[in-house]
Amino acid sequence: MVSLAEDVAIVAFEQTPSHAHFNDSEPAMIMPCVNSVIEQVGMDRHDIDFTIAGSCDYLSGMPFAFVMNIDAVGAWPPVYESHVEMDGAWALFEGFVRLQSGDIDTVLVSGSGKCSPGSYREGFSLQTDPYVHAPIGLDPRTQAGFQAQALIAAGKATERDFAEVVARSHANAKNNPNAQLSGDLSVDELLAEPYLQEPLRRLDCPPTSDGAAAMIIARADKARELCDNPVWIRAIDHRIDSHHPTLRDLTDSPSVRIAADRVGLHDGPVDIAELTVTYSPEEIILRDALGLNGETSVNPSGGPLTGSPFMAVGLTRVIELARGIRNGDGGRGVAHASSGPALQQNLLCVLEGDG
Amino acid sequence: MAPRPCAVIGVGQTKYKRRRDDVTLDGLVREAALRALEDAGATFDDIDAIVIGKAPDALEGVMMPLLSLCDALGAIGKPIHRVHTAGSVGASTAISAVNLVESGMYDTVLTIAYEKQSEGNATWALSGGKSGGQGAGGTFAPWIRNYIARSQAPEHIGWMVAVKDRLNALKNPYAHLHLPDISIEKVRESPMLWDPLHFLESCPSSDGAAAVVLGNDDIAKKSGRPPAWVISHAKRTEFGQFPGRDTVRPQAGVECSEALYRKAGITNPREQIDCAELYVPFSWYEPMWLEGHLIAEEGEGWKMTDAGDTELGGSFPVNMSGGVLSSNPIGASGMIRCLEAANQVRGTAGEYQVPGAKISIGHAYGGAAQYYAMWMVSSELNPEF
Numbered sequence: 001m002v003s004l005a006e007d008v009a010i011v012a013f014e015q016t017p018s019h020a021h022f023n024d025s026e027p028a029m030i031m032p033c034v035n036s037v038i039e040q041v042g043m044d045r046h047d048i049d050f051t052i053a054g055s056c057d058y059l060s061g062m063p064f065a066f067v068m069n070i071d072a073v074g075a076w077p078p079v080y081e082s083h084v085e086m087d088g089a090w091a092l093f094e095g096f097v098r099l100q101s102g103d104i105d106t107v108l109v110s111g112s113g114k115c116s117p118g119s120y121r122e123g124f125s126l127q128t129d130p131y132v133h134a135p136i137g138l139d140p141r142t143q144a145g146f147q148a149q150a151l152i153a154a155g156k157a158t159e160r161d162f163a164e165v166v167a168r169s170h171a172n173a174k175n176n177p178n179a180q181l182s183g184d185l186s187v188d189e190l191l192a193e194p195y196l197q198e199p200l201r202r203l204d205c206p207p208t209s210d211g212a213a214a215m216i217i218a219r220a221d222k223a224r225e226l227c228d229n230p231v232w233i234r235a236i237d238h239r240i241d242s243h244h245p246t247l248r249d250l251t252d253s254p255s256v257r258i259a260a261d262r263v264g265l266h267d268g269p270v271d272i273a274e275l276t277v278t279y280s281p282e283e284i285i286l287r288d289a290l291g292l293n294g295e296t297s298v299n300p301s302g303g304p305l306t307g308s309p310f311m312a313v314g315l316t317r318v319i320e321l322a323r324g325i326r327n328g329d330g331g332r333g334v335a336h337a338s339s340g341p342a343l344q345q346n347l348l349c350v351l352e353g354d355g
Numbered sequence: 356m357a358p359r360p361c362a363v364i365g366v367g368q369t370k371y372k373r374r375r376d377d378v379t380l381d382g383l384v385r386e387a388a389l390r391a392l393e394d395a396g397a398t399f400d401d402i403d404a405i406v407i408g409k410a411p412d413a414l415e416g417v418m419m420p421l422l423s424l425c426d427a428l429g430a431i432g433k434p435i436h437r438v439h440t441a442g443s444v445g446a447s448t449a450i451s452a453v454n455l456v457e458s459g460m461y462d463t464v465l466t467i468a469y470e471k472q473s474e475g476n477a478t479w480a481l482s483g484g485k486s487g488g489q490g491a492g493g494t495f496a497p498w499i500r501n502y503i504a505r506s507q508a509p510e511h512i513g514w515m516v517a518v519k520d521r522l523n524a525l526k527n528p529y530a531h532l533h534l535p536d537i538s539i540e541k542v543r544e545s546p547m548l549w550d551p552l553h554f555l556e557s558c559p560s561s562d563g564a565a566a567v568v569l570g571n572d573d574i575a576k577k578s579g580r581p582p583a584w585v586i587s588h589a590k591r592t593e594f595g596q597f598p599g600r601d602t603v604r605p606q607a608g609v610e611c612s613e614a615l616y617r618k619a620g621i622t623n624p625r626e627q628i629d630c631a632e633l634y635v636p637f638s639w640y641e642p643m644w645l646e647g648h649l650i651a652e653e654g655e656g657w658k659m660t661d662a663g664d665t666e667l668g669g670s671f672p673v674n675m676s677g678g679v680l681s682s683n684p685i686g687a688s689g690m691i692r693c694l695e696a697a698n699q700v701r702g703t704a705g706e707y708q709v710p711g712a713k714i715s716i717g718h719a720y721g722g723a724a725q726y727y728a729m730w731m732v733s734s735e736l737n738p739e740f
Contacts, residue, residue, distance in 0.1 A: 002460050003459075005356040056418070056419065057439075058412055058418045062484045063414070063480040063484045078591040078592060078593040078610050079591065079592055080589075080590055081590065082440055083440050084438055084439065085439040086437055094436065094451060100460060101356075101359075101457045102357060103358060124418065126416060126417060127423070130380065130415070130417045134417075237434065240421075240422075240431060240432070241431060242431055243423045244426065247426075339419065340419070340422040345421075345422065
């Protein structure tokens with residue numbers, strides 16, 4: 001496990017509901033989140049030392065779309081600020097790394113995305129290799145289908161296992177006011193549904209979602225000054241696998257295994273795991289690669305199968321875990337974010353309560 | 356804890372040109388990365404993390420390209436991170452990579468910035484994805500006219516910068532434009548694009564990549580290569596439009612340089628800094644940034660240009676490598692500025708070396724002149740001023 005120069009905690013967090021259609025601009029989604037986290041800790045926004053956001057121009061259909069998002073944060077007088085073309089969880093990574101230098105105290109992190117205006121399958125196929133894969137439209141759902149089929153072929157899972165993930169996620173989401181989908185579904189009912197992308201059915205795939213999330217993280221002394229119940233970020237790491245689906249064992253995630261080792265996942269109990277399960281078979285791969293057993297509550301929020309605002313969804317996993325720890329549902333847990341098709345790139349963040 | 360000291364221990368560039376159709380995107384970034392590793396005496400195995408940067412994904416039509424470039428960059432099983440801060444991104448990316456080393460979490464970091472503009476339509480992308488847009492020159496020209504009105508600078512200043520940077524580029528084998536017969540007359544007679552900017556006062560559209568290997572103090576000492584210590588870095592952002600905004604001398608640029616100098620202990624940038632690589636995509640931005648980054652007093656920047664102070668061999672050389680006016684793979688241009696500043700203090704700038712340069716700065720700006728990223732490098736870890 002990497003030794004850290006500074007202890008860092010989450011002191012405030014906020015998210016929008018997962019919207020099927022948010023009928024206003026992306027900054028209009030982010031701004032209430034930013035206002036909320038600043039209010040929670042009673043800070044003046046000008047006292048935030050560093051701000052970093054994650055978003056994706058392609059979702060907005062416009063180069064430099066992220067520039068508009070600073071309207072939601074405030075940049076006058078000028079601010080110390082940056083942006084990653086990645087999920088907000090990677091903005092959190094960079095903010096956490098920045099605090100390790102010890103010369104600043106607070107970072108405002110956000111992630112946002114609106115999937116509803118565009119065509120998800122056409123857009124995201126542009127994430128693949130532009131010479132070989134993108135021209136044939138190798139979109140994420142197709143690759144998720146390959147992954148599901150590989151699991152079945154390897155005898156590692158069945159379609160019933162996928163349906164069980166869906167049923168549990170939707171049931172868990174009944175307790176999550178921010179979820180887009182929720183309810184009681186029987187596994188047999190789910191299995192009676194037609195295929196959308198064989199062997200995946202509609203609810204094995206995520207809904208189209210719009211949403212935003214924000215948090216403030218701080219170095220230890222400042223964190224205690226700003227709130228009574230900081231949630232400590234014990235470790236954060238991310239790793240990537242090859243972009244060639246044929247160069248990977250699609251039934252496993254080596255990058256998750258490396259990250260789990262680097263964050264010392266099993267150096268303590270794992271009470272809660274909030275995982276970016278965008279397609280139901282991914283939960284089976286992630287449980288295995290993370291070495292989770294029956295003692296870990298997986299996606300008590302319902303996870304991305306019940307609301308998947310890309311670019312905010314990974315940061316939202318960290319928020320859901322922090323909320324669970326603050327609520328006393330567990331003392332320590334892991335949040336997972338993912339980027340790229342078929343779980344290509346993975347980030348793990350270990351949180352622990354102030355116990 | 357104090358930030359862990361960080362140094363440039365290797366640099367690599369591709370040849371910049373209008374169209375690099377001899378390589379894929381993978382090939383382009385790998386070419387720069389391998390050169391940087393070779394310069395550092397390292398291999399991909401020595402790299403703990405990779406940070407990439409480029410301008411909008413729409414320039415090449417590849418969404419979140421780190422996902423498809425990770426194999427070519429030796430990133431499998433490692434962290435690979437992607438920065439996007441408009442035109443300043445090349446310098447922002449270098450700074451994000453420095454943060455990784457300064458955090459103590461990563462010992463050796465490879466950072467790469469690139470653009471392959473020939474694969475798309477840069478003016479379309481720079482106009483926010485609208486056809487028939489004004490492009491970057493159309494945005495900046497009114498502010499340049501405002502600078503000229505405020506400073507009373509004579510019109511030949513822009514022509515002088517255009518000539519100087521292209522003459523410098525003749526000494527740089529990587530530069531895109533090699534125009535040996537450039538002259539004041541040719542610049543003046545070239546077509547007017549956006550008054551007062553002539554064709555030859557504008558940057559080219561280039562393909563290319565630049566890479567830097569950064570190491571902490573232990574790695575730098577072990578490498579045996581001349582280090583360029585990153586003794587300071589700063590970033591600032593402001594809104595692109597609001598009533599009363601000073602677009603000639605944006606406050607974010609002023610505050611960025613103030614933060615940069617304060618951290619390094621610089622009190623007189625004009626005297627204490629030996630040379631600078633400033634982001635000058637249009638000729639007039641040389642005097643504008645000399646003033647906007649506090650190297651010259653307000654209204655005095657053009658006089659430095661006019662007196663030849665900013666020439667190679669002048670008292671404050673600017674854009675010794677030929678600058679953005681000679682090579683502009685947009686997303687890489689800021690990293691090239693940082694890299695060339697490092698070349699100067701490492702003593703590895705070849706024919707465009709400023710003799711004895713010890714302190715240099717790399718700079719980039721972006722958006723509506725609203726994003727700023729700067730770093731300062733030194734031949735010594737703890738220089739005294």
